Amino acid sequence: MGVVRTPDARARRRGGLLLWFTAFGGAAAWSAHALAAWSIDELTCATGRRDIAGVPLGIALVCATVAPAAVTVVALALAWRAWRRTSAGARSGDRGVERAQMVALIGLWSNALFLTIILLGAAAVMVFPPC
Amino acid sequence: MTEALIASPDGGATGPAALATELPRGRSPGWWGMLLFVTTEATLFAVLLGSYFYLRFQAAAQWPPPRTGPPELTLPLVMTALLLPSSLPVIWAEHGIRRGQRWRLRLGLALTLLLGLAFVGLLLMEYDEKLASLTVTTDTYGSLFYVVTGFHGLHVTVGLLMLAWLLAASTGGRLDARRHEPVRLVAMYWHFVGAVWVAVLFTVYLSPRL
Numbered sequence: 001m002g003v004v005r006t007p008d009a010r011a012r013r014r015g016g017l018l019l020w021f022t023a024f025g026g027a028a029a030w031s032a033h034a035l036a037a038w039s040i041d042e043l044t045c046a047t048g049r050r051d052i053a054g055v056p057l058g059i060a061l062v063c064a065t066v067a068p069a070a071v072t073v074v075a076l077a078l079a080w081r082a083w084r085r086t087s088a089g090a091r092s093g094d095r096g097v098e099r100a101q102m103v104a105l106i107g108l109w110s111n112a113l114f115l116t117i118i119l120l121g122a123a124a125v126m127v128f129p130p131c
Numbered sequence: 132m133t134e135a136l137i138a139s140p141d142g143g144a145t146g147p148a149a150l151a152t153e154l155p156r157g158r159s160p161g162w163w164g165m166l167l168f169v170t171t172e173a174t175l176f177a178v179l180l181g182s183y184f185y186l187r188f189q190a191a192a193q194w195p196p197p198r199t200g201p202p203e204l205t206l207p208l209v210m211t212a213l214l215l216p217s218s219l220p221v222i223w224a225e226h227g228i229r230r231g232q233r234w235r236l237r238l239g240l241a242l243t244l245l246l247g248l249a250f251v252g253l254l255l256m257e258y259d260e261k262l263a264s265l266t267v268t269t270d271t272y273g274s275l276f277y278v279v280t281g282f283h284g285l286h287v288t289v290g291l292l293m294l295a296w297l298l299a300a301s302t303g304g305r306l307d308a309r310r311h312e313p314v315r316l317v318a319m320y321w322h323f324v325g326a327v328w329v330a331v332l333f334t335v336y337l338s339p340r341l
Contacts, residue, residue, distance in 0.1 A: 007149040015149025089147035096151035
């Protein structure tokens with residue numbers, strides 16, 4: 001077994017922020033997606049145009065879907081990693097690690113849910129005309 | 132033993148010990164409760180303002196409808212000048228009670244209470260003027276106008292009740308340098324109410340003129 005080191009203050013701070021991201025990354029990405037994709041679509045269609053500064057509306061909507069989906073995938077992967085890595089510590093009875101494991105588990109489910117919602121929205125963009 | 136178990140072999144940010152870091156540190160359950168409450172209320176306002184823009188873009192080209200015309204700006208701007216600076220006395224009061232200065236807490240809370248009451252008074256004045264030509268059942272615009280501003284007014288009123296309760300508690304000597312958490316929580320709520328007003332001002336009063 002290698003040398004066990006406790007993390008320094010910087011790593012602890014990054015770890016704390018990372019756990020916040022695993023819990024809310026998907027929700028924030030979905031909110032941004034819903035707001036961006038909907039407003040781009042509504043505002044462009046209301047003006048009678050089918051492009052934004054030369055970019056076809058469909059492409060813009062795909063971008064407003066793929067970027068948040070990618071963020072959610074990253075949050076999901078980090079939640080999985082955090083859940084796996086806190087599992088051993090949680091068995092030791094440490095309250096802090098138990099809490100981190102619970103947050104990671106919530107992140108796993110919520111990110112999976114938000115990823116599904118974003119992808120279903122993308123399916124609608126691919127099937128129906130944007131306006 | 133526990134420390135050895137939770138320590139990350141690489142000491143990195145994804146190690147169990149780093150992930151278990153409490154961030155922000157040392158917040159009370161009440162603080163987290165208020166944060167969650169404010170978050171849910173913010174969601175409610177986001178949905179309301181989203182509905183406003185959705186219905187606006189679904190409606191006819193002219194918004195607000197021609198018979199209503201764009202909302203007057205004088206009163207809302209005065210209300211803004213009252214509500215936004217009203218957060219400052221709360222901050223001042225909170226800093227005061229942390230040092231055990233009850234007079235600062237009372238004075239700060241009383242000032243905020245007065246500014247908040249003036250805000251609600253002006254909102255009621257605006258309703259009194261508007262109701263002659265526009266009611267909640269006149270059209271979609273009327274419904275949106277009264278629901279959005281009414282919900283915000285309701286939140287300001289709840290904030291005023293919280294402030295009045297704090298003022299009563301401070302005069303009763305129940306708040307001091309060691310016991311001042313309620314001041315912090317009410318301050319959080321009051322700042323939130325002010326921030327939401329900025330969004331309401333832009334959506335309801337300024338955006339129809341853009």
